[in-house]
Ligand code: HAS
Ligand code: HEM
């Protein structure tokens with residue numbers, strides 16, 4: 001084995017010569033991971049706070065609990081995700097279509113994003129933007145923060161525009177062909193993000209930046225919150241769909257199987273494109289000044305947007321079952337043992353999927369106007385989103401790095417065992433965290449609270465000993481998981497190179513449809529009648545611009561009257577600095 005390793009000093013240019021897009025992808029990935037490392041480092045301190053243990057008094061580098069929480073939310077949920085997704089959903093479609101992106105534009109996207117994040121970081125680290133990751137007015141921070149946030153989004157849109165352009169050109173050259181699956185899913189995700197990011201862009205550019213620069217005297221908090229959640233809900237699908245791209249398009253191969261149904265995958269993504277955005281009011285059930293009728297309508301649409309996830313659960317579940325049965329598994333559940341449980345690429349993503357089942361169930365509770373009243377603004381909500389974005393997304397991305405980093409750098413994963421331990425500990429850590437936080441929430445303990453020093457909570461804390469202990473322990477387990485994950489990642493990055501022939505491939509998966517096609521006897525019609533019907537359906541689903549237009553129409557209907565009402569009755573208030 002060691003004899004085949006060339007010296008460490010194989011120059012980068014040789015590795016990236018054939019596919020220079022590898023380098024920009026690697027930059028996106030690694031920069032995202034570095035920000036995640038900083039963001040995650042603060043998480044355990046917050047978990048200890050939710051166990052009633054105060055470590056903040058002895059920390060020289062954080063001025064307050066809320067400065068830490070702002071860094072944690074912004075770096076993990078906004079910055080890490082955006083970098084990782086931009087890299088992944090640029091690279092995969094380019095490789096699948098076999099085209100090279102415009103490298104200047106790709107690097108421009110990277111640098112716009114990075115300048116933006118550094119500006120925002122200066123503001124938050126300097127304690128001038130302790131606004132939490134939702135930056136609701138009237139809390140007012142430094143203009144650097146808002147401009148930085150805008151640049152982060154603009155950077156991602158530059159990358160999205162690249163991918164959509166590449167696809168449009170491909171489609172023009174292949175009008176009768178169906179877009180390859182991974183490209184289709186990536187383009188649908190980017191188009192969804194175009195529609196979804198409008199709210200945030202309008203809020204930041206027209207309300208918050210001029211206000212923070214002193215050009216306007218006030219901002220209407222309700223209007224700002226509504227624009228924020230217009231983007232704030234679909235952003236969760238911007239975090240989730242890249243994981244679905246991997247679950248549908250890549251994981252079946254890692255599991256030794258095939259995609260159960262391409263058509264189902266395409267349908268799920270079209271439903272997300274249509275339904276992700278006009279549901280943001282479910283974050284504002286408790287806000288005054290928004291008609292109950294609109295809240296109930298958006299609640300119903302939220303239930304509809306659950307459907308593509310249910311489709312995904314059954315469809316991806318079937319793919320894995322096919323893989324396990326092909327590996328000799330049998331019985332109604334015995335096949336599960338035959339999945340590749342020694343492969344960290346698979347394990348991290350499978351554990352992420354399992355975690356997403358209770359994550360999604362909790363989401364359905366939140367989406368119900370009546371039930372949300374019991375959990376809104378309690379510790380239940382961070383419980384919910386650490387098993388969605390914090391695990392379904394993050395642990396999937398961990399699994400992706402286990403093949404993608406070796407693929408991009410041509411350096412093998414430093415330690416499979418360590419990667420497996422990191423994945424299992426993240427899974428168990430977040431499981432404990434979720435039980436603890438959901439339970440604390442049901443007792444009534446609020447989120448975003450410096451709990452270790454809080455007063456006025458009555459006997460709540462006395463009733464929450466067990467969930468608080470679980471939350472505290474979870475923080476320790478997650479610390480170990482994170483240390484192992486970053487160790488294996490950076491050891492890989494700085495490890496020795498292998499030859500081009502040993503490069504880790506991209507696990508693009510076959511589908512049952514492809515397999516049937518290939519199984520046709522020689523001389524038979526290339527497509528069976530059933531195959532022709534599937535091809536026709538997929539061509540209809542390929543009209544992503546039409547679905548984008550419909551998505552915009554639905555947004556106008558679902559948000560138009562509410563936003564017009566707010567614009568006609570503005571209630572601007574001056575800014576506050578509470579920290
Ligand atoms: Fe949520 C609040 C409703 C999904 C993230 N959510 C949040 C917040 C975040 C967040 C960050 O309606 C907090 C924002 C804040 O700071 O205030 N959420 C939902 C609903 C869904 C949902 C209905 N959320 C997500 C995802 C997120 C995320 C995804 C990030 C990635 N959420 C809400 C609501 C609120 C909310 C309200 C506001 C609450 C409040 O009061 O403030 C749905 O999309 C969920 C559908 C998912 C499923 C699960 C499908 C399962 C799958 C896995 C299959 C597994 C298999 C097992 C096959 C139905 C696909 C394989 C087996 C093996 C053996 C390997
Ligand atoms: C908030 C712990 C990783 C995103 C919180 C809170 C805790 C926590 C206890 C609640 C704080 C409060 O409401 O006062 C942890 C631990 C982690 C971890 C122990 C792992 C070591 C992550 C990851 C993500 C994430 C990976 C996303 C990718 C968030 C967000 C908030 C939050 C968005 C909300 C901030 C806010 O309310 O403003 N975290 N977290 N966390 N966490 Fe994490």
Ligand code: CU
Pocket residue numbers: 232233234236280282283
């Ligand atoms: Cu939502």
